[in-house]
Amino acid sequence: MRRLVFELSGEHDTLPKSEVSGCIEAYGWQYEVVGSYRQALAIRTDADVSILAGRLALTHHIMEPIFECSADEEAILREAGSADIKLKAGERFLVRVKCVGGHGRISPQFERRLGAAIWRRGYKVSLTNPDVVFRAIVTGGVCIFGKLIASPDRAQYEKRAPQKKPFFLPGVLMPRISRAIVNMSRIREGWMLDPMSGTGGILVEAELISDAIHVIGSDIQKKMAYGTRWNLRHYGKNYDVMMQDSLKMGIKTNSIDAIVTDFPYGQSTPIKGSSLEAFHRDTIKEIFRVLKPGRYAVIVYREPMEKLLREAGFNVIESHEQYIHKSLTRHITLVRKEVV
Structure with a gap:
């Protein structure tokens, strides 16, 4: 070595x-x-x-x-x-x-x-x-x-800044952070899912890593599903996009190799479920269900999610805070679905 x-x-x-x-x-x-x-x-x-x-x-x-x-x-x-x-x-x-x-x-x-x-x-x-x-x-x-x-080519991420993509909405993760959290998921090959894909920025960064990575994007909003597809079509080729509810995904149990997602913050995003906490809890259960044992997920949200992630069965590996401005600090949590 x-x-x-x-x-x-x-x-x-x-x-x-x-x-x-x-x-x-x-x-x-x-x-x-x-x-x-x-x-x-x-x-x-x-x-x-x-x-x-x-x-x-x-x-x-x-x-x-x-x-x-x-x-x-x-x-x-x-x-x-x-x-x-x-x-x-x-x-x-x-x-x-x-x-x-x-x-x-x-x-x-x-x-x-x-x-x-x-x-x-x-x-x-x-x-x-x-x-x-x-x-x-x-x-x-x-x-x-x-x-x-x-020396990694950091200039490429500026070329993929959110406002330079075909489909753009403010408030999304910047490409360098998206790539970093994809890398934290330990994905090398196989299927990577973002069940609340929004503009698809996380999936763009994952798909560009390797042809061996096939990304799946989904969103409950038709506009977002089309936006994800538009951006993935512009940058990549190994992708599927669907409009579906993250509370009840049409994906087989134990079939996904990595999951990386930025939970919607609720201000302008429709949330299904009896409450915001119920939406988070039930979506995390679905994420746990479809992820293969021994694989990783990275969850991003404006508040800590460790408690709900542990309750769903995940092993919390590490958590990070990213200060954006006085009213928003992102919490980035790496978890693993252990092999039973």
């Missing part, structure tokens, strides 16, 4: 790390967390980096670590002056420094000093066309220095 360092997005404190774990576990790869910092995660794993880079949405860069030391300029320079930086003869390099949470004791000029320390060892610098890029992440009192080996 090799050591990897993930330079994580600052969009959320905990979701990026959970997304990395979900991607690795989706393929059955082994991993061990050896360091967890603000916006950085160090692991030992046998994972395929190219596959991870193609799936991850909340990771900026993936590095092969070279050294770790205290977040002190002189300590970093000493290590850079003696560490095996694995540059081949004739290779040109570039250094970038990322200071998480402000520069602290690291000066704005330090990037140049660090590059000079390596240059003095006889290596050539290229600011425009380097063969190797080194990154130094300064976070939590440490500096992690490594060789850049992959």
Whole structure:
């Protein structure tokens, strides 16, 4: 197994790390967390980096670590002056420094000093066309220095922003968050369901991961079912969409490989059932029924759902909060249907 360092997005404190774990576990790869910092995660794993880079949405860069030391300029320079930086003869390099949470004791000029320390060892610098890029992440009192080996294409998610899709409504999940929670579901292949698909943004991100993933969208509103189909037709090919009630789905028991859904918030969405709590309880029971044992679901709502999820039989793995504005905090919960 090799050591990897993930330079994580600052969009959320905990979701990026959970997304990395979900991607690795989706393929059955082994991993061990050896360091967890603000916006950085160090692991030992046998994972395929190219596959991870193609799936991850909340990771900026993936590095092969070279050294770790205290977040002190002189300590970093000493290590850079003696560490095996694995540059081949004739290779040109570039250094970038990322200071998480402000520069602290690291000066704005330090990037140049660090590059000079390596240059003095006889290596050539290229600011425009380097063969190797080194990154130094300064976070939590440490500096992690490594060789850049992959960078996920985060620009693609901006191209799929909600307002740029054929069918759009405000208030939906942004594509990077949608991709992250799909990755948390550990889906690799098979059938993924969103029983309240709305505009279909979650399903778009799932379908684009792999041709081996077949997504199913459904919604009780005709307008939403058509909107889901419109967006999926624009981006993908492995999908089915139906208009159905999430309280009574026409889907076989134990037939779905992953479920990811953002529950409607009720302000402008028709809710069937005697009460909002009854709607939540009965929909979660249906989600539990159709999900295969041993598989995962990710549930998003404006309030905590752990109690209802446990009552339905799920094992709650983890929960995250995403602050949107003063009247909305999303609760993102990962659950597993255990094998009995």
